Amino acid sequence: MHHPTIKDVAERAGVSLKTVSRVINREASVRADTRERVERAIEAMGYRPDPSARSLRSTHSYAIGLVYDNPNAHYVISMQEGVLSACRERGYGLQIHPCDSSSPKLAEELVALARRSRLAGLVLAPPMSEQAELIARLKAQGIPFVRIIASREDPQDGSPCVWVDDRDAAYAITEHLIQLGHTRIGFLWGEPHHRSSPERYQGYADALKDYGIPLDRKLVLPGRYAFDDGFRGARKLLALKQPPTAIFGSNDEIAAGVLAAARSMGLDVPWDLSIAGFEDNPFSKQAWPALTTARQSTREIGRHAALRLMAELRRGEEAGVAPAANEGFVPELVVRGSTAPPKQPAAPKG
Secondary structure, three states, X not given: OOOOOHHHHHHHHOOOHHHHHHHXXXXXXXXXXXXXXXXXXXXXXXXXXXXXXXXXXOOOOOEEEEEEOOOOHHHHHHHHHHHHHHHHHHOOEEEEEEOOOOOOOXXXXXXXXXXXXXXXXXXXXXXXXXOHHHXXXXXXXXXXXXXXXXXOOOOOOOOOEEEEOHHHHHHHHHHHHHHHOOOOEXXXXXXXXXXXXXXXXXXXXXXXXXXXXXXXXXXXXXXXXXXXXXXXXXXXXXXXXXXOOEXXXXXXHHXXXXXXXXXXXXXXXXXXXXXXXXXXXXXXXXXXXXXXXXXXXXXXXXXXXXXXXXXXXXXXXXXXXXXXOOEEEOOEEEOOOOOOOOOOOOXXXX
């Protein structure tokens, strides 16, 4: 089977090889009508650039790396899909690099990865993206990167990023539970070294404060973003003398563990216990009842992070290109069947 080449595209569009290369690389110097003609030829012939071959022919690298340390399979797959979609759109290759975010040699590992694989830059997922020392080391070594971070606003600290407002989304979930009538709301943390965990906790605490509900420390438990921690945490909370009427898990895996714990204790969700999660992974829709959660478009976050990195790379190569703006996302409250008003105590007889 013959795969179309850049030469085939040039002949079909009636332009030079260099013009096709400029269109592929999104250079601004190409006239609009010429760009359109080349893009039509590329689409008609099904041409796809070979990133490795392009890198070998020039001093510019046409591959980026995605670096992550996250046990949540849905998060990782969605992030990969988003970054890969941007790479395909812009003709870049993608190298996936899982790592141990607690490794003392992480900076050396990532610098070696970028240089050995001739990567143009790195997309850093949490928690690596939130490690100040690692960021400083990458900057010092001249490794381009973009960070995905939990933040209420653009940090404007000189490093390109995509930020996610976990705090406002957690506030909205807690407010939803309060407005249903819940005043004893449990909270189960994820890993504390992920900035999303304290951000989600702060949203929970802020909502309680704004509605005049005292924060009961016995209703807040540490943990990880894992099903087992949700199960164990829920069993502890539900064994209290005054158990919560609702539990907010810091992600959907935790909330799924809470749901399993409630079932194991014979509780009817949502009437005996309301449950909410965060992220809107596939399980949240497939559970029975389906979970109230915050819809976080991990795929779009990954895609925009890759595009942000590519914009930064282009700015470094072409004079006069204006800096790109950082982008923010706010996860959206999704109300489903796992939350309802708390059960009212039975009226005394007689």
